[in-house]
Amino acid sequence: MKYDLIVIGGGPAGLAAAYEAYKNGIEKILILERDKELGGILNQCIHNGFGVHSFNEELTGPEYATRYIEMLSSTNVEYKLDTMVLSISNGGEVKTVEAINTNEGYLTLDASAIILSMGCRERTRGAIQIPGERPSGIFTAGTAQRYINMEGYMVGKKVVILGSGDIGLIMARRMTLEGAEVKACVELMPYSNGLNRNIVQCLNDYNIPLLLSHTITQIIGKHRLEAVVVSEVDNDKNPIPGTEQTLECDTLLLSVGLIPENEITKNAGIDIDRRTSGPLVNEAMETNVKGIFACGNVVHVHDLVDFVSEEGGKAGRSAAKYIQHLIVEGQEVTEIKNGSRVNYTVPQQIRLENISEAQEFMFRVSNVFKDVNITVRNSEGDLIKKLRRPVVTPGEMEKIKLKKAELEQAKGSLTIALEEVV
Amino acid sequence: MIEMICIVCPKGCRLSVDQRPDGDILVMGNGCNRGIPYAKKELTNPTRVVTSTVKINGGIHKRLPVKTSTDIPKGLNFAVMKELEKIEVNAPIKVGTVLIKNILDTGADIVATRNM
Numbered sequence: 181m182k183y184d185l186i187v188i189g190g191g192p193a194g195l196a197a198a199y200e201a202y203k204n205g206i207e208k209i210l211i212l213e214r215d216k217e218l219g220g221i222l223n224q225c226i227h228n229g230f231g232v233h234s235f236n237e238e239l240t241g242p243e244y245a246t247r248y249i250e251m252l253s254s255t256n257v258e259y260k261l262d263t264m265v266l267s268i269s270n271g272g273e274v275k276t277v278e279a280i281n282t283n284e285g286y287l288t289l290d291a292s293a294i295i296l297s298m299g300c301r302e303r304t305r306g307a308i309q310i311p312g313e314r315p316s317g318i319f320t321a322g323t324a325q326r327y328i329n330m331e332g333y334m335v336g337k338k339v340v341i342l343g344s345g346d347i348g349l350i351m352a353r354r355m356t357l358e359g360a361e362v363k364a365c366v367e368l369m370p371y372s373n374g375l376n377r378n379i380v381q382c383l384n385d386y387n388i389p390l391l392l393s394h395t396i397t398q399i400i401g402k403h404r405l406e407a408v409v410v411s412e413v414d415n416d417k418n419p420i421p422g423t424e425q426t427l428e429c430d431t432l433l434l435s436v437g438l439i440p441e442n443e444i445t446k447n448a449g450i451d452i453d454r455r456t457s458g459p460l461v462n463e464a465m466e467t468n469v470k471g472i473f474a475c476g477n478v479v480h481v482h483d484l485v486d487f488v489s490e491e492g493g494k495a496g497r498s499a500a501k502y503i504q505h506l507i508v509e510g511q512e513v514t515e516i517k518n519g520s521r522v523n524y525t526v527p528q529q530i531r532l533e534n535i536s537e538a539q540e541f542m543f544r545v546s547n548v549f550k551d552v553n554i555t556v557r558n559s560e561g562d563l564i565k566k567l568r569r570p571v572v573t574p575g576e577m578e579k580i581k582l583k584k585a586e587l588e589q590a591k592g593s594l595t596i597a598l599e600e601v602v
Numbered sequence: 603m604i605e606m607i608c609i610v611c612p613k614g615c616r617l618s619v620d621q622r623p624d625g626d627i628l629v630m631g632n633g634c635n636r637g638i639p640y641a642k643k644e645l646t647n648p649t650r651v652v653t654s655t656v657k658i659n660g661g662i663h664k665r666l667p668v669k670t671s672t673d674i675p676k677g678l679n680f681a682v683m684k685e686l687e688k689i690e691v692n693a694p695i696k697v698g699t700v701l702i703k704n705i706l707d708t709g710a711d712i713v714a715t716r717n718m
Contacts, residue, residue: 216662226667226715227653232611240653242667242716246697329655332664357654357683376607376614381650385676484612 184208184503186277186291188265188444191220192485193476193492194297195248200496201295202255206503210289211259212279218252218259219245220299222485224326227350229377233486244485263287268294268448270469293499296445296459296467296474297492300438300481302347308436310342312399315406321347321435325354334358336431340408341365342396344372344379345575346483348435353382355433362388363427366410368395368417371548373575375483395419396432405430438481445474455524456480463530463539464498464507465491473499480526480542483577487542508533514590519557519597521546523574532587540581543596548573552598554580559592568601606644610636617641649673652682653715656701661693661718668701670710681706693718 184206187194190213198209217223222230225241232238235247252259263281275294279287302320319327319335325347327333339355341348344367352362365383370393372379383390391410397419398409412423440458451460451468458479459467466473475495476488501507514532516525525543541556549572556565564586572578580596587594608615613633619641620628629641643649651673655665670682685705695714702712 223716226655226669228651228669229612238611238651240667240669240715243697246716328665329667330663330665332655332657357652357679359683375612376616377609377612380607380614381609385650385679 182208182274183210183289183291185210185293185295185499186275186289187211187295187297188268188277189213189220189297189299189476189478190215190218190259190261191297191299191476192222192245192248192488193299193478193495194220194295195245195252196489196492197295197297197473197475197496197499198257199248199251199255200493201500202252202257202496204497204500206500207256209255209257210291211257212263212265212277213259213261214264216261218249218261221322224322224329225350226329227354230485233484234489241485248489260284260287265444268444268472270448270450270472273471275471292503293471293473295492295495295499296442296472296478297476297495298441298444298478300440300477302434303437303439305434307439308434310396310399312408313401315399315401315404317401317405317430318399318432318434321345321351321433324431324433325351328354328358334360336360336429338363338429339431339433340396340410340427340429341433341435343367343435343437344374344390344392345435345437346374346378348433349374349378349382351433351435352388353386355431356386356388360431362386363429364389364391364410366391366394366396368413369393371573371575373573375575397424399432400426405432408432438477440478440481442478445478448472453524453528455518456526458526460529461527462513463527463534464501465495465527466498466502466507471499471502473502480524483575487577512592514587515593516541517593517595518543519555519595521549521552521598522596525596530587532584532590535584535587538581538583539587540579541596542577542579544574544577545572545598546574549598551601553601554578555597555599556580556582556586557595557597558590559594562589564589564594572598604645606641608632608637608640610634610640619645621645648676650676650679652679654683654686656686656712657690658695658718659690659692661695663718666691666695666718667715668712669715670705670708671700671713672708672710674705674708674710678706678708682712686712 222241222245411419658666
């Protein structure tokens, strides 16, 4: 069976990608999803706040997913559920996806193009190496979210949350509403990486303390978690002796970051950007392998699903162009570099021939900075664009858009940086 | 002058709110028009949309996600949770189906937020 396009992952990125590819004239599209339904992590994010940009209204996660699933149901896009992709080959014109499911067994599927939209996964206790015993009761926040919101299991009664990313904040409120006592939300950094609105409506509404510049230095409990020791940290993030306090709890939720899930990508020999942990992409969301595109949290971790959908749509349109032989293979590649106080940029490369009007660049800054200029300079150091911002934080993805005329001044590379206001 | 963070959208504008002696409420720092009614409500009668789940029989999951159709006074959040504990629904359910009408006389309904 030969498809025009195979989309790996049926979450928000994959759904938007498949839909846009279809709308742009691609006939045979297949989505491969490892869960038993489409929608991805949106299905467990039952809180509202999704779709403010895409639909101009405030939806819950399942409602947002339903919109896209219903849009797809009016197309001839096919999908296979409970299907795990094992590998992809990058062999030229025809690409092969190897997958398994319980109905059809081992599948070998051919396609002209592939879109990677596998999303990301949570960092675990192992990834951050908290010392202490190894009792039960320690979950990643997203796992607890799935247990409570979909499977119907309450994970604990007295809770401490490590990390103040959005999932941690959302779970603080969720556990409280379900009758648990959330003792504190503990954050290593001097600021929260979560959205301000979530600090208000998830912590402040329920008087849950946010302990900034604190971390967990000991886990206590033989069978079930009994307590955690929380310590203040200094400027170098080292625990300060004498500041230890013991918080009794039976549950610890970890909201300590997300990592793009790229095993399939790496095994296919696709170049990974060390800064994003996702594939390197160009203006078309295409990886360094022609005809393999990527979008959403598998490329870089987003704050808002609306932007994931937007990126998915872009990958879908690009894949359609590729299949229709409309992508211009540019002779010259302009590198996008991250300058001072910028951690990464997406895309990392552009081909001017494929940009008709403008190109948007997404990036994250390395710390909280007040009153700074976001600057874009060319390979000779000439200033091409400058935007003044009252405050930037690593928790919020920044965007800057350059018109084609501005991009043409690059002379080989563009550097996005934060500079002092002078 | 009261400082607050607008929670209408993910942008999270920092608002400065001033209640004048004549009762008028002045709002500054709002990035869009929705910030003004939010700040006024937050000062007089803060409201929230409550999202949670109810038990469902015969669905692919054990819980069906639900929400209040509009925002309700935030002091009623836990009372709404108690009401949700009392109900059980049977699949199939369509997104938007009203499961409890006019919950606790707030004027808001409890509606399903997905098909199951």
